[in-house]
Amino acid sequence: MYLREILVKLIEKGVTHLPGDVENALLAAGRKEKSSIAKANISLMLKNIGLARKENVPICQDTGVPVFFVRIGRRCDHVFDIEGELRQAVRIATSKSILRPNIVEPLSRENSLDNSGAGIPVVHYSLFDGSHLEITFAPKGAGTENMSALWMIRPGSGEKEIEKLVLEKVTAMGGKPCPPYILGIGVGGTSEKCLELAKIASIRPLREKNKDKRLALLEGRLLSLVNGTGIGPMGLGGRTTALAVNIESASCHTATMPIALALSCWADRRASIALRRHGHTWMV
Amino acid sequence: MKKINAPISLETIRALRCGDTVFLSGRIFTARDAAHKRMLKAKKLPFKFEDSLVLFHAGPIMKNEDGDWKCISFGPTTSSRMDDFEPDVIERFGARAIVGKGGMGKKVVEAMKGRCVYLAFTGGCAAVGASMVKRVVALHWPDLGMAEGVWELEVENFGPLIVAIDSKGKSLYKSGTR
Numbered sequence: 001m002y003l004r005e006i007l008v009k010l011i012e013k014g015v016t017h018l019p020g021d022v023e024n025a026l027l028a029a030g031r032k033e034k035s036s037i038a039k040a041n042i043s044l045m046l047k048n049i050g051l052a053r054k055e056n057v058p059i060c061q062d063t064g065v066p067v068f069f070v071r072i073g074r075r076c077d078h079v080f081d082i083e084g085e086l087r088q089a090v091r092i093a094t095s096k097s098i099l100r101p102n103i104v105e106p107l108s109r110e111n112s113l114d115n116s117g118a119g120i121p122v123v124h125y126s127l128f129d130g131s132h133l134e135i136t137f138a139p140k141g142a143g144t145e146n147m148s149a150l151w152m153i154r155p156g157s158g159e160k161e162i163e164k165l166v167l168e169k170v171t172a173m174g175g176k177p178c179p180p181y182i183l184g185i186g187v188g189g190t191s192e193k194c195l196e197l198a199k200i201a202s203i204r205p206l207r208e209k210n211k212d213k214r215l216a217l218l219e220g221r222l223l224s225l226v227n228g229t230g231i232g233p234m235g236l237g238g239r240t241t242a243l244a245v246n247i248e249s250a251s252c253h254t255a256t257m258p259i260a261l262a263l264s265c266w267a268d269r270r271a272s273i274a275l276r277r278h279g280h281t282w283m284v
Numbered sequence: 285m286k287k288i289n290a291p292i293s294l295e296t297i298r299a300l301r302c303g304d305t306v307f308l309s310g311r312i313f314t315a316r317d318a319a320h321k322r323m324l325k326a327k328k329l330p331f332k333f334e335d336s337l338v339l340f341h342a343g344p345i346m347k348n349e350d351g352d353w354k355c356i357s358f359g360p361t362t363s364s365r366m367d368d369f370e371p372d373v374i375e376r377f378g379a380r381a382i383v384g385k386g387g388m389g390k391k392v393v394e395a396m397k398g399r400c401v402y403l404a405f406t407g408g409c410a411a412v413g414a415s416m417v418k419r420v421v422a423l424h425w426p427d428l429g430m431a432e433g434v435w436e437l438e439v440e441n442f443g444p445l446i447v448a449i450d451s452k453g454k455s456l457y458k459s460g461t462r
Contacts, residue, residue: 058345058357059410175385176460235456236404
C-alpha cells in the first residue's frame, strides 16, 4: 500500500472506530448506573459507537485537532518526511469528509479549510529500540481540550493537595467535557513536561495502572472521589463521571511542584499502526 | 416519553418538566459562538427562525454531493460557550428550545423562565444524530464555515432529548454551570 493511503486509513479508523477497552468500560458503567437518565445516556453512546463503526462515519462531529505520536525505531533507516506526509493525509481525510475542517489562525479565526495550519498537525516524536515506526493518531476535541489545566503548586504539598485540586476542577467542569471521561494527570517535571505527561496519561489504555505503587493507589483514590461527586454521564447525574484516572509522573525541581490536567471524553479516540518498509512499499 | 413538533407551542414548553424525555420533529437551526454574535448584530435574519424557534448548539460534518448537502455527523457542542449571548437571543428571537450539552449559566436559566427549555442530547453521539436528520434545507452565512455557519435542518423523532432545564428554572445540572 502507498504510505499516504495507509495514513488516511489510520485517520479514518481513529475517528470511526472506538477502541475496545473504552467500549467495554462504557458497557460496565451502564450496568452500574441506577438512574434512567444515566442509563439512557450510556446506552445511546454504545448505540452510537456501533453505528459509527458499521457506517464508517465519525463517532463525534468534532474530529478535533489532528495529533500524532510517532515512535521511531533506532534501527529504522527509512525515516521519511513524516510531518509532510501526515499533513497531506490530514488534508485528504478532510476532503473526504472524514474530518471536519476545524483549524483556524488564532487571532483572525480564519479557517484553513483543510485542517492544516502553522504547527498543525501536532506531531510528538520519540525513539525506541526497534527497526520500525509506530504512529498513533489521537484527535483532540475542543470540549475536553478547553478544560485542560496547569498548576504550579507549593512544593511539598503532597497528595491531599492534589486530591483537592482535582476535585475542585472536576466540580467546575461538570458535564461540559462529556463525562464519563478519562482524567490524565501529570505530576512533576517542568511545566511543559507536566502537560505532556498529563496528555500521555489521558490516552493510556484504560486497564493500565501506573507502575509506581504509590501513584497507582492515588489513581484509585482519585477515581473514587471523582465518581463520588455524582456528576455522572453528561453531567445529568449518576455514578460514573470518570472511566479512569491515569497519572504519569517525572521528577521536578526542589522548589517546584507542577500538576497538569488533560482529559479524553468518553469518545476516547486513538488508533495506532506499526510501519515497516519492504522495498518500495510499506507494510502495516 | 413525549413527541414534540417545531415550532413548539408555548403551552407545550411550559408543560415540560426536568427529567422528561422528548423526541423532536420539524425544523431546527444550528448556531455556535460566531452565529450567535452575528444574529445579535443583524438587523434582519436571512432565515425564518419563526418556522422553528429551536436553536441547536452544533457544528456538523456535511458533505456536498453534486450540489446537495448530506449530513455525515451531527451532535451537540458545549453550550456554556454561548452563555453570554443566549439571554439576548432568547429575548430578541423568541427561542423556545435550546438543544445542547453540558448545561447553561444562571443568566440563561433566568432568561428561559416561562418561555424556553434546555434539551440535552448526549455529547459525541453524532452518528446517531446524523441518522435522524431527514433533510438539509440550507446553509445560512456560509462564510462562517462548516462548523460555525447556520444549518437549517429537518429532523424526525430526534432524541432521546432530556429536558435538563425547564421553564420554571429547575435544572438537572448540579455543577459546571455559572
